[in-house]
Amino acid sequence: MKVGFIGTGWFAKTHAAILSEMDGVDVAAFCGTTIEKAEKEARNWSNAKGYTNVDDMLEKQKLDAVYICVPPMAHGEIELALIDRNIPFFVEKPLGIDEQPIQIARKIEEKGLITSVGYHWRYKETTNKALALLQESKAGIAVGYWMGNMPMIPWWRDVDKSGGQFVEQTTHIVDLLRYLCGEIIEVYAAYGNKVMQEKVEGTTVADVGSVMMKLKNGMVATISNTCILKDSGKVGLDLYLEEGIIELRNEHLREINGKQILEYKDQVNPYMVENKIFLEAVKTGNPEKILADYKDSLKTHQVTLAANQSAISGQPIKLGV
Ligand SMILES: NC(=O)c1ccc[n+]([C@@H]2O[C@H](COP(=O)([O-])OP(=O)(O)OC[C@H]3O[C@@H](n4cnc5c(N)ncnc54)[C@H](O)[C@@H]3O)[C@@H](O)[C@H]2O)c1
Incomplete structure (x- = not known):
């Protein structure tokens, strides 16, 4: 081939x-x-x-x-x-x-x-484990993060070239949320420029942002991101269920039930x-x-574009899914 x-x-x-x-x-x-x-x-x-x-x-x-x-x-x-x-x-x-x-x-x-x-992230064994846990217990709310540093490739900091952090990077977490919990029907976003515009020439992307979402199944989610850190920080998604908490990170899944914590790690490279x-x-x-595939991924892309639009207009955006 x-x-x-x-x-x-x-x-x-x-x-x-x-x-x-x-x-x-x-x-x-x-x-x-x-x-x-x-x-x-x-x-x-x-x-x-x-x-x-x-x-x-x-x-x-x-x-x-x-x-x-x-x-x-x-x-x-x-x-x-x-x-x-x-x-x-x-x-x-x-x-x-x-x-x-x-x-x-x-x-x-x-x-x-x-x-x-x-x-x-869809191909991670830990994501598959999360899917199995979600069959057993109802999720109410999700909180996601992409807290990190700014990739120092020039196109990344230019919002007209990258679309900004939520579109370029945090899209992975939006997609994970959709894959695990279903379609997002409404988005409201607040973005800001706190540090990087003054620090790195040519920066037009927002460097802090939070996006609140309503899901078709009634869940509520917030995903926040920043690129002001010196190193990579917290990246992942937490799901709060009737039976406990599922914590998904690049390196593990933790199933938290009160004081009991079970940890799972991927054995296979998802790439x-x-x-x-x-x-x-x-x-x-x-x-x-x-x-x-492209058709399904388009829905994730549209959520991230809606977040950008909401951050500009200050209005919530409804998505036709
Ligand atoms: N899935 C992941 O975990 C993951 C990780 C890293 C990057 N990515 C994605 O991969 C994409 C590329 O990222 P990267 O880190 O390789 O960036 P990069 O800047 O290292 O490489 C981009 C390459 O594209 C070339 N290029 C630009 N316009 C082109 C064109 N019209 N025709 C042909 N080549 C062109 C550039 O010259 C450069 O070689 C981005 O969308 C990024 O989000 C995904």
Whole structure:
């Protein structure tokens, strides 16, 4: 199976390294913003070639699947070129910074194209454990966090390029909430600029924010984020149930019942799992095991856009789900 990459940055390298460990998968092409970057990355993988133009890459090589690992503002034309040629794709979150993904989702649906989105929290064993616990006990309220430092890549701090922290990063927690507890029907957000605008030139993203949400099942949730810390801090989601508390973090799930705490850890890398499942779906033509396809991920994206809109208008936003 020949796989191409669009983007030559951190996460294209991460996925390519995972794919290179799989039998029968050939990392075959990289498309970057300059030929130097694309060829430099291609040299790390035997047989791979570098390109600066997506159409050029797709015409010169017969690719079975493509990974899109570009910054949020660079989405759109890439997806449309792949849909036109019926090439299945894996795209890193977020889907973009605006509503263009709605049009893209429609075209994917028309073609019945296999897609997968990098919401890797869905593939964690601890997430699966949380799903099982939620079968046994009713959740009332959820509190989520992405408390961290600012990634020092220039596009990230520019709200017109990244969409801001809630769209770019905290989207993982919004998606986890949707996956575990169901659809979000109303959003109200308050954002602020406390530290980073004065500290890092070119910062236009809010550096503190809280988003309150109503869910279709009657639950209430709040997800807060900040990028003012010096290091990464608390990232995850807490669910408060009749029977206790479920605490989900990158590194563990804790089931808290009074003084009793049970802790579970992931044994398998969820990035490996999402990649295996996507490539297996491409190979067999059966997308059944993909947990976050483009259509479903669009709903997460729309929640994060609504939060941005609410923070600007000061009004709650209702979502049609
Ligand atoms: N799922 C996760 O856990 C996870 C982790 C890290 C990053 N990501 C996501 O992956 C995406 C990329 O992040 P990154 O850390 O690799 O960023 P990065 O800045 O390291 O790399 C982005 C790359 O895209 C290239 N690029 C930009 N516009 C392009 C275009 N039009 N065509 C081709 N290449 C283009 C840049 O030159 C760069 O090589 C982001 O959306 C980010 O949110 C996801």
